[in-house]
Amino acid sequence: MNYQGKTIWITGASSGIGEAFAKAFYKEGANLILSSRRKEALLEVKKSLGNDTSNVKIITLDLTETDSFPKKTKDALATFGQIDVLINNGGISQRSTVLESEMSTYRRLMEVNYFGAIGLTKEVLPHMVERQSGHIIVTSSVAGKIGTKFRSGYAASKHAVQGFFNSLRQEMYEHNVAVTLLCPGFIKTDISKNALTGDGSKFGRMGDAHKKAMTADEMVDKVMPKIKSKKEEIYVAGFKEGLAIWVQRISPTLLNKILKNQKVT
Template sequence: MKNYFSGKTVWITGASSGIGEALAYALGAEGAQLILSSRRTDELERVRKGCTNPGQVRILPLDLVDMASLPGKTAEAIALFGHIDVMVHNGGISQRSLVVDTALDVHRRVMELDYFSYIELTRLLLPHFLERKTGHFVVTSSVMGKLGTPLRSAYAAAKHALHGYFDCLRAEVAHAGVQVTILTPGYIRTQIALHAVTKDGTPLGSASENIDHGLDPAVAARQIVRAVSAGRFEVYIGKFGMEVIGLWMARFWPSFVVRQASKYAPK
């Protein structure tokens, strides 16, 4: 039986590493035509060569915070295969700093990349989906899009905003055949913590032990493929552990989660 992604055109941002890279390999193996975007052309080429069928992969270098370039890049992406079926919003940056220390520019930088770039690409691509009466937005949020813990205020704010925006979008376009799947990954073994911005915008430069023990990105990609294929509205991606328990606790016993989170605040 034909799988969900076979023959579909999938545009992935943040495709040069981490979850985006793993998804490129997984979706290529599923028979998808791929458009890979990030700022690093050399890394995109490396990922393209590692795909099952490199001839069905196109590279579209893209700086997500260059908003003026996004209309042209969206038109280029559509032209590469003549249409797009699935948009995977995956580019982003994390943050590690106390609220009291964090400069406003850091909040703006995180929001520009992790929120505004997503909604602008969505706004630009949505008419194409509506005209074709089909399309699927896949949105990489985070457990931090549902919870709040110390040192991640800008990152959590951006991810919370994604849930509000894309829940509204889903309600508006469901009748038109356009789907929305929000991914809430827990700890995945990627470099996101290493590149997280600190209070003045400089990179953290170190990864947490939790990241080191996180889920293999290839396994995460397989979880994502299954969830998107099933048309899930929202899904946790990761190992079963404290993160998924925290999500359930936040839903049914939020006061407990608030008290527990406060224990991790630096003294």
């Protein structure tokens, strides 16, 4: 896949994995639309990409405000005339037990991670179907396959993402629109700092597993060839999470026994 002159719309582009995707697709010569809530942070990312950023536009959006998506999508389409790849990457995590978590925290995780991703996809899809061409990517997680302590709402939102986008893929084969589920393990970003605790306040620090994990740039380097070949499901994880996925396929019961005694951060 050659991205020269193609348009890539990335949510969650102000930091971490989204920022790393912005750098990678900029190097490929693509037109970029960068989205998230924080305009200043997006401007910093844009500035860091290179000297000529005339092919990089910013559209701020809040993934919980799905009513704004029709207008945002209209603006995105007007920017470069088309959208070739949508990367639904913006998201938040969780650090709280079920007993501690308020319903508002569960609802927020679903609003951002699930309804945000499906809402934007639904707006962009008619355009891709009309052109009989396009690629929808969604950053799910290993947590989209495996539930662990302190992540009940996060895992639920990512499992929901998996279900929706697996169904969408079936419907899109006949329209030549590819759907990729990206499932990272621990990646060294601000995800745990921004994670919600039970009352919805921020966790505020980086977990041990994230401190030791690969960076977002390393992750994106690894997955770009698979994105280019429009692989349907991509795993990119450290040894432990990779092993967990494998054990779950063989024996979910064994995985539960192993996870029961694991320290989760």
